[in-house]
Amino acid sequence: MSGYKLLFSQLKLSTFRGTRWTSRFHEGFGGCGKAFLSSNCPKVCIVGSGPAGFYTAQHIIKARQDVEVDIYERLPVPFGLVRFGVAPDHPEVKNVMNTFTQTAKHSRCGFYGNVNVGSDVSVSELQQAYHAVVLSYGAEGNKSVGVPGEDLAGVLSAKDLVGWYNGLPNCRELSPDLTCETAVILGQGNVALDVARILLSPIDILKKTDITRPALEALAESRVRRVLIVGRRGPMQVACTIKELREMVNLPGSRPEMVAADFEGVTEALKDLPRARKRLTELMLKTALEIPSEKVQERRKNASRIWGFRFFRSPVEVLGNPNHRVAGIRLAVNRLEGSGEGSQAVVTGEVEDVNCGLIISSIGYKSLPIDPSVPFDSRKAIVPNSMGRVQQAAGLYCSGWLKTGPTGVIATTMNNSFDTAKSLLEDMDSGTLDVSAPKTGSQSIRTLLDKRGVKLVTFSDWEKIDKLETRRGEACGKPREKLLTVEEMLNVART
Template sequence: KRLEAQTRNQLLVLIFASYTLFLGFAVCGKAFLSSGSPKVCIVGSGPAGFYTAQHLLKAHQNVQVDVYERLPVPFGLVRFGVAPDHPEVKNVINTFTQTAKHPRCSFYGNVNVGEDVSVDELQEAYHAIVLSYGAEGNRSVGVPGEDLPGVYSAKDFVGWYNGLPSCQELRPDLSCETAVILGQGNVALDVARILLSPLDALKKTDITQPALEALAQSRVCRVLIVGRRGPMQVASTIKELREMVNLPGTRPEMVAADFDGVAEALKDLPRPRKRLTELMLKTALEMPTEKEQERRKKASRIWGFRFFRSPVEILAEPGCNRVAGVRLAVNKLEGSGEKAQAVLTGEVEDVPCGLVISSIGYRSLPIDPTVPFDSRRAIVPNSMGRVHNAAGLYCSGWLKTGPTGVIATTMNSSFDTARSLLEDVESGKLDVSSAKPGSHMISSLLEKRGVKPVTFSDWEKIDDLETRRGEVSGKPREKILTVAAMLKVARDQ
């Protein structure tokens, strides 16, 4: 009996010890989850926002990510900036959709950070904020006449044919024969290509119906793409240039003198720049093949680069408040390569045209008075995505770097920001030990302010309707063009 009692007591002690150990593990586990579950808010659902979210979710098994977007629809410039005839670039939407549907990720559209909710309030609710809202402003040309009717920014023009709600009142006048595009980057070539593309090709893309109808009536048959420096400094890539060279129904029109000395300099150029310049030289100076000559002879539309030119004034029609031309200063280059500077020669020339599109870059805008902002560079000052003098605040994408590079550039920049954030979590520089309310707090605030967010499943209703509308006319989608119409579809039960 004594042995049985002793065994029973030992068993009770063992059970009690096990129970105590279990409680200890539970408490420690709860503490770990609290301290090891960072709540991160991302402002902006374009490529920078989604790539940042993707890396955070992949690299940290407990991070919770909420993505806030001003519009009811996600994907930013992938939806509203990528050219309609570049559907392959839009395939990243599939990856972003997987990220949005991750169990530790939530999407809240129709929330305007800075108006509906402040950055200070987001900082109360989350351990870290990543600003990834891009560059929605225009860079000014800064010359007399740029406000004349018939002068548009490329950002707004692209937004118009891509269905950006804020650009649907643009209604550009395409009744002239000659258009001048200021700038020689990929966006400038996108705009030139859309202006000159055969309508049958555009009908198979997701370009908006109003844009298709306007282009069907367009009289634009000549597009000049103007840059202040030379062929070896052009900012476009070879893919976009090759598309222009091969664009059906068009022929190139170049100034041979613009290429003086270029052939001799080819051997010293990096390979990508060399290939691009060789294609320009071939297009501008070489005798085309018989087949190409025949193609060009039949062409009814013309495009061409104009180098060493800077706009000094947009000219108006006499007695009429409308664009009639562009006065260009003639430049010469000082220095060589990427660092060559355009210097005025004192000469000017006037180019008659009825449409001017400024494609000199996008510009980020400040979102909240509490967030540091460099007005001169139009970025949030940062080091590797860490916002200066603002603990727990980060930035990625064009807001971090300025409007440069392609989607792959943005991806790498966003991954770097995500790594900086996670390094700060690991080092303790970013304190995640205290619990944060996250979206619960923000949802409550928005409800009190009459703001109803759009979830990702709500977006999928919009996506489904756009896709079905597109199928009717043989397009990938027919976009909904107003926020009110988007919200109606999203909330339709």
Template sequence: MKIFTLLRVSGRRRGAWLHDGVRRLVTSASALKVCVVGGGPAGFYTAQGLIKARQDMEVDIYERLPVPFGLVRFGVAPDHPEVKNVISTFTQTAQHTRCSFYGSVNVGQDVTVEELQHAYHAVVLSYGAEGNRRMGVPGEDLAGVYSAKDFVGWYNGLPANSQLSPNLDSDTAVILGHGNVALDVARLLLSPVDILKKTDITQNALDALAESRVRRVLLVGRRGPIQVACSVKELREMVNLPGTRPEMVTAEFEGVAEALKEVPRPRKRLTELMLKTALETPGEKEQERRRKATRVWCLRFFRSPLAVLPSPDDPNRVASIRLAVNRLEGSGEGARAVPTGEVEDVNCGLIITSIGYKSLPIDSSVPFDPRKAIVPNSMGRVQQAAGLYCSGWLKTGPTGVIATTMNNSFDTARTLLEDIDSGTLDVSAAKSGSQGIGALFEKRGVKPVTFSDWEKIDKEETKRGQAKGKPREKLLDVEEMLRVART
């Protein structure tokens, strides 16, 4: 019986078949070559969808940082390790013989999108949303005001945010937004340090939170309880968070119980939990727990930011936020917040804006809609750009959870495959793929980090974490990552 064995060579997909002792390279001129720009969930799911669909498909993933996994590594809350289990799936994709990962490659600078298009049959842009949406109000640049994206990046070890050093000296923090990220930030601010020190939170964030004086967190939203964007799981975690108690304004739930008849089941469960938390008298055990609580959180509704107000002692630092009081026009998901003319000032020394991430243009050759902050596309096909596709938040805007991104990315993979089958995407000419791009990198002094290089970083982080009783201690500096990867 003939035995065929697939080998991985030099940490790359250029595998080889062993047939009767004769070595033969898998890669052929007829292979379909696709590159994916962005090594986060969208990029890996797109690559997975393509590789599984066709045996003649080779996919290269290019990532700006030396480390893969994007928001799974840098966005998921440290106390949600189960969400990070998808990393094992992404690792299987990266280690597939027809997939290669190239980190520390800045597309748009190290290599242009047009150069990638020349080397590959198709290019899929999946680089996510690394910009911040701004409030657009006076004072938002004062010290003590942070975007949730940057704050999350700080406690999750994103190199760009590792030096953030947020001021946690005030009693009250205001978070603008009612989405899952807003609740993640609130939970991290109020969690007992004993819980956090068993997670992969960065040591500098853990040290800062251990000294934090924040005891009260207000989560402020412009609309009402029926419109909150968080999941019931996230809200339940807040309700049950040790050492904390909720303080709701009962008047803000007027008429909500009656409106429940019209809402879908997931929304109904979420709203019922809010109503129970805000209006029902808890049982004796829960009352006792709340009495002992030293920290407080509150969902506030019908409020929009008007201005961030400075401290009289330090005009560069935040002292309070002025909120417009709103009423709703319409009902359900489509209800609009309309200012009543009434305002309210809230004293606080920390403001975190969780009003959305946004994608940024990567290359002047790629169409971009600055208003929607997406690449204009139809089912993932970039408009007026043959052979160019997009997936993830760059395709839809920053919405949904990892499962949403998975489906979105598989859809883009299907679109690309349909275009191959229909002849819309011309794959008749041979393409050089990473071989051609590698020659450009050679000339330009670009040294990509392979997946086996990343595994050295992973091993070092795990070792440092074990020494502290944590799953990992992330490297925060890109240069240090590169040193470890190339050791």
């Protein structure tokens, strides 16, 4: 018998049950196997299991064979905005969860859900247990519109509406009023178009997605037939991408309704635009101004729902009715100063009122402070940092929207997170980050949380939830039927 097999035969697997050491044999005993030198391994803790957290973990694990990474998540389920932010009818975007699952199941990665960092455990306590802590918990706050009347019933944030139809537990009770004919969305980014598309999509399309059952039932009864997507600047500054615009243009049962005057001078400016912006603007021009083919004309003539961009408009006031509900919105009419991306909207003094019963603010997410010990820039709503290194806080890093603000798509977050991981690894290699002293990692944190009555959810526990949701979805022709409360999730995890 070879030395490899002899050693393997002599080990009692039960001794190491629940640890992450087993696949270390396939790494030729390189690095830091849990069963042998775990106490001397560099240990990294990541707070947040969305794309930023998982991409950071992925890069660290791949780059060094001697680092253990633990991911802590506030909810019992992983994947953050991939699960709760990506539109239900974009299943291809959610495929990234397969990659994240591989990372979570790696021998040197641990997942601990149902842990609220900042209340269940402090960042300082994590720093005592780990050589480095990476904050990747994203942006769960809403930016305020800042106009009178925004607190009236019928004014919602896009973040909350997206969370409602995607099954985010704290948005479960949202219950939006969809009895009006016209909805106004403030903002013209991809999230705004996602919301518009979900509001106007035929139910036969939505029922094949992982949209939640309560949302599906509410949308089936919706009387919303017209959605206006409002932006303070013009067509050449619109923040969405061509993919989302094309989906709106081709949405079954709907037709576009644009204001031709909003596109004055745009055709002449096309030649100077970057390629991606040029293609997007050309599609808008075609949609707004060109006479479509007979087939498209016929489809649009039979459409029962309408959508359209409204450019050069800023909210001034939400107008209410005697029942303190939304009755409309007053918009300032703007003009642009400057050109291109750097142009600024300037009010003209003219206003217009739009009758509507639902207003959805999609002007951006913002990060919130997690712990008094962590530096936080309230104005920019980020943790102040240099290439992911938190300023004046050795051993503390950040990635994702907490690092840059809520910009870009998942691919942007991937590069952002890889850069943070590189900074951390450079600090390890240079000795700036001291990893020589042993750290206890998850061992001491789990003991601490147990004493505080916090019930951890491991990745294998999540897989129980995943299997149940998938099974429930298959029963009604959907990819999954999500559990909607933390209590339900925990009950399944503990089964």
